[in-house]
Amino acid sequence: MKWRIDPDLTLPLHQQVEKIIRTLVEKPEYQSGLMFPKEVDIANELGIARNTVRTAIAKLVQEGILVRKKGVGTMVVRKKLLTRLDHWFSFTKEMEEKGRKIINYRLEVKLVKAPPELAEIFHIKPDTRVVEITRLRGDEEKPLLLSISWFHPRTKVQIEQDFTRPLYKVLEEENNVYVTLSREDISAIAATNDLAENLQIKPGDPILTRNRTVYSSDGQIVEYNQVFYRGDGISYSVEIGR
Amino acid sequence: MKWRIDPDLTLPLHQQVEKIIRTLVEKPEYQSGLMFPKEVDIANELGIARNTVRTAIAKLVQEGILVRKKGVGTMVVRKKLLTRLDHWFSFTKEMEEKGRKIINYRLEVKLVKAPPELAEIFHIKPDTRVVEITRLRGDEEKPLLLSISWFHPRTKVQIEQDFTRPLYKVLEEENNVYVTLSREDISAIAATNDLAENLQIKPGDPILTRNRTVYSSDGQIVEYNQVFYRGDGISYSVEIGR
DNA sequence: TCATAAAATATGTTTAAACATACTGAAAAT
DNA sequence: ATTTTCAGTATGTTTAAACATATTTTATGA
Numbered sequence: 181m182k183w184r185i186d187p188d189l190t191l192p193l194h195q196q197v198e199k200i201i202r203t204l205v206e207k208p209e210y211q212s213g214l215m216f217p218k219e220v221d222i223a224n225e226l227g228i229a230r231n232t233v234r235t236a237i238a239k240l241v242q243e244g245i246l247v248r249k250k251g252v253g254t255m256v257v258r259k260k261l262l263t264r265l266d267h268w269f270s271f272t273k274e275m276e277e278k279g280r281k282i283i284n285y286r287l288e289v290k291l292v293k294a295p296p297e298l299a300e301i302f303h304i305k306p307d308t309r310v311v312e313i314t315r316l317r318g319d320e321e322k323p324l325l326l327s328i329s330w331f332h333p334r335t336k337v338q339i340e341q342d343f344t345r346p347l348y349k350v351l352e353e354e355n356n357v358y359v360t361l362s363r364e365d366i367s368a369i370a371a372t373n374d375l376a377e378n379l380q381i382k383p384g385d386p387i388l389t390r391n392r393t394v395y396s397s398d399g400q401i402v403e404y405n406q407v408f409y410r411g412d413g414i415s416y417s418v419e420i421g422r
Numbered sequence: 423m424k425w426r427i428d429p430d431l432t433l434p435l436h437q438q439v440e441k442i443i444r445t446l447v448e449k450p451e452y453q454s455g456l457m458f459p460k461e462v463d464i465a466n467e468l469g470i471a472r473n474t475v476r477t478a479i480a481k482l483v484q485e486g487i488l489v490r491k492k493g494v495g496t497m498v499v500r501k502k503l504l505t506r507l508d509h510w511f512s513f514t515k516e517m518e519e520k521g522r523k524i525i526n527y528r529l530e531v532k533l534v535k536a537p538p539e540l541a542e543i544f545h546i547k548p549d550t551r552v553v554e555i556t557r558l559r560g561d562e563e564k565p566l567l568l569s570i571s572w573f574h575p576r577t578k579v580q581i582e583q584d585f586t587r588p589l590y591k592v593l594e595e596e597n598n599v600y601v602t603l604s605r606e607d608i609s610a611i612a613a614t615n616d617l618a619e620n621l622q623i624k625p626g627d628p629i630l631t632r633n634r635t636v637y638s639s640d641g642q643i644v645e646y647n648q649v650f651y652r653g654d655g656i657s658y659s660v661e662i663g664r
Numbered sequence: 665t666c667a668t669a670a671a672a673t674a675t676g677t678t679t680a681a682a683c684a685t686a687c688t689g690a691a692a693a694t
Numbered sequence: 695a696t697t698t699t700c701a702g703t704a705t706g707t708t709t710a711a712a713c714a715t716a717t718t719t720t721a722t723g724a
Contacts, residue, residue: 192706192707194707194708218674218675219674219675220674228708228709231709231710232707232708234676235708248674248675248676249717250676250715250716251675251676251715251716251717252673252675253674253675253717254674254675369628370627370628385612386611387628388630434676434677434678435678436677436678460703460705461705462704462705471678471679471680472679473678474677474678474679476705476706477677477678490704490705491686491687491705492685492686492687492704492705492706493685493686493687493703493705494686494687494688494704494705495703495705496704
């Protein structure tokens with residue numbers, strides 16, 4: 181084979197192996213059911229311990245990308261199952277996949293005093309200033325969602341930053357924040373006057389709301405996000421692994 | 423301390439440790455921020471290798487129950503954050519946590535011919551007979567949700583089975599089906615006459631619907647489930663890891 | 665031929681040990 | 695008083711090796 185590990189690199193071996201496997205997995209052979217190389221072989225090939233390969237594989241198994249069976253071997257889970265995984269954080273991507281053009285009807289970034297409920301969620305003192313982003317987005321025809329985000333002061337998000345790019349990329353590249361987990365609360369409500377006006381529907385029409393708390397890799401709260409979807413315009417897809 | 427491992431038990435050590443930690447984690451001391459025992463101590467205490475303890479802890483970290491920091495230690499993630507983890511498959515559990523008693527207003531199990539849309543989802547011939555379960559559930563006051571499930575013929579679900587128990591347990595224990603992944607589609611709609619009657623609301627009232635396709639560990643479709651939640655009565659929570 | 669037993673396979677479990685690295689806090693130097 | 699240095703602490707990384715167990719394949723015997 182052709183992959184190698186780089187002993188000089190600071191990145192831990194098992195993470196390098198993880199990366200290698202992630203690209204390997206994409207190969208069509210494996211997508212169509214070919215048995216994945218056995219861990220002993222991979223270890224020998226790369227000249228590292230079997231155990232190290234195991235930790236890498238374990239991670240991928242955890243993510244549902246690989247499946248293993250004692251005495252049999254390792255297989256790649258069919259790609260179909262994996263679509264949309266990894267996409268939950270990007271509305272833009274989701275819409276683009278459906279072939280719809282996204283229009284930002286409004287994008288507002290401002291510094292506001294945290295209301296009590298938000299302060300409680302963020303574990304900060306009320307009236308602490310936080311960055312608030314309001315987005316009204318949709319397709320050519322009509323607005324589809326109203327989104328309001330607040331960022332924890334810890335993230336050091338600034339109002340000058342460019343929020344037209346995908347949010348998680350901005351956070352990673354500019355703020356060194358790595359988003360890993362989101363906890364969400366979804367419910368259906370009737371549109372208030374304010375919401376109805378924004379989303380160009382009638383008051384009382386069904387609206388899908390999603391309250392999302394986003395956590396970084398170290399378990400700390402990054403963002404609190406509230407979205408109101410037009411009930412007719414969109415359906416929200418999630419994918420959950422046990 | 424007082425916990426022990428049982429060397430005779432067939433259960434692997436690290437799984438036993440995992441169990442021990444799971445109960446440990448519940449202790450109020452740890453809920454309120456006390457540092458978790460260090461892995462070396464746990465290993466010594468139980469008389470097993472540090473590595474074994476590590477694999478157990480790693481699992482819990484993965485689940486977001488523990489957080490570790492190099493040079494510092496291990497901490498339990500605040501309980502509040504954990505509610506509902508792992509519970510997406512059990513409505514009963516979710517409600518019980520809120521201290522509400524669940525009432526089954528209706529439970530219907532019957533064999534029906536698969537309508538075309540379902541046949542398409544299941545990749546089976548239309549009119550193939552499938553088991554359909556209809557549930558109308560709620561609390562003492564009112565029905566909160568109407569759920570309709572269909573099971574793929576492959577699962578060999580029989581109408582005689584006891585569906586009053588948690589569904590995923592029935593599938594595991596009686597049908598040898600291990601549910602691992604679900605793909606969901608959530609949207610808000612206005613209640614139809616039929617739905618309004620069932621859920622005791624007015625036609626046009628907001629309803630949260632969820633279409634869920636449930637997959638087993640080998641990636642095959644197990645169940646297709648449609649749920650209609652009263653918009654006022656409930657909010658639906660999910661948790662998504664990247 | 666067919667069922668059964670044995671061997672080969674591949675992952676799963678567990679231990680032990682050495683070294684790396686991030687963080688904390690105390691001691692030393694400025 | 696403040697910064698710098700250094701030792702201590704707890705987790706992170708990696709290796710090596712032995713044995714366990716589930717599965718498949720091969721060989722064996724009725």
